[in-house]
Amino acid sequence: MTRFRQTFRLVHLAAVAMVLVSTASSPASHEGRTAAAEVSQSNYVDLMDNWLYTHDDHNRGFGVHHNLARNNIQSLFNSYGWDVELHPFNYSGSTYYNVVATKLGTTSPDEVYIVGAHYDSVNNPGADDNASGVALILETARVLGQYDSDATIRLIAFDREEQGLVGSTAYAGDHQNDDIQAVLSCDMVAYSPDGEGGPHLRSLRGRATDQWARAGAARIRRHHPQLRRLDQPNRSRPPSTHAVSRRRR
Numbered sequence: 001m002t003r004f005r006q007t008f009r010l011v012h013l014a015a016v017a018m019v020l021v022s023t024a025s026s027p028a029s030h031e032g033r034t035a036a037a038e039v040s041q042s043n044y045v046d047l048m049d050n051w052l053y054t055h056d057d058h059n060r061g062f063g064v065h066h067n068l069a070r071n072n073i074q075s076l077f078n079s080y081g082w083d084v085e086l087h088p089f090n091y092s093g094s095t096y097y098n099v100v101a102t103k104l105g106t107t108s109p110d111e112v113y114i115v116g117a118h119y120d121s122v123n124n125p126g127a128d129d130n131a132s133g134v135a136l137i138l139e140t141a142r143v144l145g146q147y148d149s150d151a152t153i154r155l156i157a158f159d160r161e162e163q164g165l166v167g168s169t170a171y172a173g174d175h176q177n178d179d180i181q182a183v184l185s186c187d188m189v190a191y192s193p194d195g196e197g198g199p200h201l202r203s204l205r206g207r208a209t210d211q212w213a214r215a216g217a218a219r220i221r222r223h224h225p226q227l228r229r230l231d232q233p234n235r236s237r238p239p240s241t242h243a244v245s246r247r248r249r
């Protein structure tokens with residue numbers, strides 16, 4: 001039951017993310033609200049359970065499960081109708097890949113909105129950190145794949161973030177001339193500082209890059225007043241281990 005409630009809130013967060021990328025700075029459009037209503041809790045759970053290697057014997061830090069998760073992310077983005085490319089970068093003498101799904105805008109294709117989440121973990125299954133964020137952007141891809149958008153949307157699953165934001169730094173370095181309007185970073189969206197089933201979720205963490213993101217955070221707070229501190233850590237609560245493995249079922 002607690003898992004259901006927690007997942008239910010996550011699905012609402014995914015819906016808000018969808019409204020955000022659907023509407024930019026304008027009020028939620030009819031299409032945005034329709035898209036948000038299509039977010040599926042069962043799909044979200046299926047992504048976590050069956051596609052992102054979050055079970056006890058899995059390890060998404062390095063190695064086979066990490067690579068299988070990357071391949072699944074790529075094929076899921078493809079199956080939802082997005083253009084997908086692997087963005088390579090070097091880390092410690094090896095090549096790693098961010099998985100980038102793009103939907104080109106119909107009227108303002110040069111304007112880019114990014115929703116990202118990192119798929120590597122700290123040598124564990126990493127449900128909260130950060131398969132929960134990756135499942136959010138995959139569910140966003142599934143729903144928004146059915147809609148056109150004015151601006152370009154990129155959904156990016158970043159790699160090697162646990163070693164110091166390596167993948168996203170490489171991506172930013174290679175896209176300095178892009179007209180990036182805003183970035184929403186979905187990290188540990190399933191993490192509760194109270195433990196499993198607790199009343200608070202830390203929710204969408206990261207930087208509110210502009211008014212667009214701040215407006216979205218305010219919207220989440222309005223609909224889910226039990227959520228705390230959407231854009232900065234709550235220092236009165238214990239810090240995350242940043243390596244939370246899968247919740248027991």
Ligand SMILES: [Zn+2]
Pocket residue numbers: 118129130187188
């Ligand atoms: Zn993380």
